[in-house]
Amino acid sequence: MKNPQLNSNGELQHLLTTEGLPVKIVRDILDRAATFLDADGREIKKVPLLHGKSVFNVFFENSTRTRTTFEIAAKRLSADVVNLNIGSSSTSKGETLLDTVGNLCAMHADMFVVRHAQSGAAHFIARHVAPDVHVINAGDGRHAHPTQALLDMFTIRHYKKEFHNLRVAIVGDVLHSRVARSQIHALSTLGVPEVRVIAPKTLLPTMVANLGVQVYHDMAQGLRDVDVVLMLRLQHERMQGAALPSAQEYFKNYGLTEEKLAHARPDAIVMHPGPMNRGIEIDSCVADGAHSVILSQVTFGIAVRMAVMSMLAGAKG
Amino acid sequence: MNIHIKNGRLIDPKNNLDAVQDVFIAAGRIAALGVAPPRFAADRVIDASGLIVAPGLIDLAARLREPGYEYRATLESEMEAAVAGGITSLACPPDTEPPLDEPGLVEMLKHRAKNLNQAHVYPVAALTSALKGQELTEMAELADAGCVAFSQADAPLTDTRVLLRAMQYAATFNFSVWLRPQDSFLAKNGVAHDGEVATRCGLPAIPVCAETIALSTMLALAQETGVKLHICRISSAAGVELIRAAKQQGLAVTCDVSMNHVHLSEMDIGFFDPNCHLVPPLRSLRDRAALRAGLLDGTIDAICSNHAPVDEDAKQLPFAEAEAGATGLELLLPLVLKWAQQEKLTLPGALAKATLQPAQILGLDAGHLSVGAAADVCVFDPETYWKVEPAALKSQGKNTPFTGLEVQGRVRYTLVDGQVVYQG
Known part of the structure; x- marks a missing residue:
């Protein structure tokens, strides 16, 4: 089966998932992202790489944060940015997804940044866009959120330098998380020898072990000696019902506190894709504490998205 | 003539x-x-x-989409597809709009089909009114109108007391009850097998226990009531094992599998191919192997097309939103032949699964070429290779997971009641 993300030259045509992404492309994206940051890793320069190009943020599911970071990234690359909140317009008027995509192509977009509630939606859109249009998946259902995973990898590399000697734990609702799936594939691709998932059985996909991770249900055991803790957001609708009895009970068992974090290595870093539920999946002391690199993630996220967009724009097809 | x-x-x-x-x-x-x-x-x-001269094929599950879904397919288009596929008799499930739950609808369907003068159509009536799983249909009236069995199609019947009553009532008149086993709570919102692919792709999943729990209930109630039970579209290894055990204990149960499940698995979903969004979901390779073993040892009696034509608009959507189903009438013969070849079966043995055995499940004296039998015949060229191309299919449904596949076996003549109804 042809990898739908690569063109016939093996260049990145679309970014749909981190699964099956060649390690060279992953490293290129991280290296390129570093060039957009100054020596301290703080300031981001404005560059004309996408001058004259149009980037359409097409969000079928609302997200202010992710959309904003893509918008900033595109503007720093000097692109023209158009934001479309489709969730509240065409589809509710009965327009099909295919028609929406066709219409947007006719507006001469060069790049679509797409978020959709259905797993596989980004693949679907990539199959149907004009051949010179690039698609970036900004989150599809429970499937993938590749730029989030790549910015997480950038953050890990920034603080830990290497991947081959790390132990990483992903904590929380893996079952419904596109972030977790993308993180797992990216960590494996970059050669992390031990990836753990920690969650109650109701929040894990049935065959999660087949993704190459070790499964833990206990925080103390799962966090023992890890270098990186990747927290996941718990959606409000999961906090009570058949998956979990209550947010309080979840916090007691799986919320990241200083006490639980003490099981990790002393220099462990703590990450979260945001927005955080303080007091549910993470204690404020940890979120704002010395181990937390959550705000760096946000800054790096812009550089990584700039790297992805500029790489796609450079693909010759 | x-x-x-x-x-x-x-x-x-x-x-x-x-x-x-x-x-x-x-x-x-x-x-x-x-x-x-x-x-x-x-x-x-x-x-x-x-050429090979064989009994016409008998398909236990062919949705003709009439009444109610004429934008997906019509009797004309699908009957033409059937005879082009060498099918001379077909049973159609009751999931039309309105469902086949009253004699007038059944009579109209039979009348329309008869006028087309192509394959024989055997309607399967709804087991409960509007397929809602609450009240029984007028089974005796529906049987008089020409229904051969009673079914819920893919609609749930969650109230086990209603299921017990339905089976008791059907058993009173010796009617057959056809059910597809799936627990509706466990299958809620699911679109793919709860396995490796759903885990990787993040697709809402249907576990195997959705099939086995419902199946165990059905088998227990069949034991209790003595009803003639036919299990439709078995999909899992554990499901096959339950049927095998029930048959060994002497329960009068029969079972079919769709040709899609004989050949495909969850792996074929690949990058979210909506053509592989099927009901029941395509399961693991291990399940597929067990289905094939079940066909060989007689646990599974028949292979059907599970023909479900879907219009293009409903299929051109992300996987979970795309309507489930695939066209199948014109692929049943080549896919049975392909299976026979892979399993090194004799042709009489293999074709029995799509001729004689479905006829027995339908209670018909058909599916064979004995002297005196109705001349429902399929004459096909076993050597011709052809590529599955949607535009060339006669069915109005163009979606099939087998698009682009090279298959072997082309129908040359189809005869129904001694009349040539198709020549290719």
């Missing part, structure tokens, strides 16, 4: 026949095999040299 089919390789599963023999047809029936009956004068001679 007298027809003489000469020089063909005659295959008849019932009489375990596989030999070059002429077939003589008169008055819509098989008049003689081998030697012409006395004073037989052929109006038409079909030269079947190099």
